[in-house]
Amino acid sequence: MMYCIGLLILALGIILNTKTGLGVSPIISIPYSISKIWNINLGNATMCIYILCVAGQAVLRGKKFHLFDLLQIPMSIIFSRIINIFNDMIVINCNNLIINLLLLAAAIMLTGIGAYITVKMKIVPNAADGLTQALSERIKKGLGLAKNITDISCVIITIIIGLVCAGKIVGIGLGTLAAVIGVGRAIALTNMLFEKKMIVLVE
Template sequence: MKKALIYRIVFYLLGLLVLALGLTLNTKAGLGVSPIISVSFSVAEIWDFNFGNTTLVLYALFVVVEMALHLMQYRRLWSDAAARDIAHAKQANLRLTLLLDVLQFPLSLVFTRFLNLFSGWIPTLETDYAGSFLGSFPGWFLFLCLAIVLTGVGAAASLDMRLVPNPGDGIVQAIADTVGKSVGFTKNCFDLCNITITIGISMVFAGRLTGVGVGTVVAVIGVGRVIALFNRVAQQRMAHCAGLSEKVQA
């Protein structure tokens, strides 16, 4: 049991680390960033703020909204007289849910420090490799593909361990539960909302697009496909090592 817990924590932390690396690579490719961080990236670019700190503020906002939605769900259940017995039973689950929400604050702090660390280490292709292959469109696209693979693998590995969710994933789940829609549909709508906000901020305050491009569209499609492929290949084996399943499916 102790060994399984160690595996679970290691897989979770490695997943977050790879996810942070993938998101950072996405920003360095110069073709548009992932929708979930497009707002914070555009704000950081336009006003010359620190990208990690701006993302931390965005994630904190996500967590506050999550907590409000979870409380709303519970109160809606409590207001239904026929469901009050169920509401009593779910009170303990609400406390656990809110605890996981609160734990996303320190998680966001650590996660965004990794974003800053990787941002300082990884060069920007357009400026640092101008005139070379990596400074050309094919080089940017190759970099973008690597970023999407790492983002998908990192997201899948961390989510599969069922510990504290990344705020970007947590808010999508909370919205989906509140409106009664699927997570996939809610994710698409949430991405579209982020892209729309980013375009609005960019055009009003910079007069040009920042953070949104062909890479954003590729990320919307590609990250989900990478997650699906990774889960098909590795999810059961990781879950078995982490004590989350009884056996590995062939």
């Protein structure tokens, strides 16, 4: 139940981030730019990118990649459907910078909380988080550095896709930078406040 709640909160945070108009979070920036440039459903684009994340894990882990890790694919399909639901439900047309910044702060906090819950439940990781973890194991560095590498790579790929295919940068902005910095802090804050309760719940 907590895992499902975490997925809902994570999807809500991601969609709120896209609705502010200030730039989307790094990991969703690639499917977001694809959906905008070629008018493709955001959930479907996200699902395809997440499946590529699972393939990336298989390459990085090699023989250490297990069949259990493939469960991230059906999880990605479910997650992409949730994203579609929230994307259709939430309509925000606001040109007030202060309100949009408040929405961005809420989006970052929700994304951090959702990511924290899904990881702590130790069931099936989000495909993007799984890729970050696989990269961390491969380069033998901390998750923080691996997360930075993943985020920066996503931003660079998004910029290239936008410039080559649309002649402009799509989806990258203040909200992207805020998400790079803020989501990690939101996860740390959530961990500080609820770590003991989560440990008890998991056990």
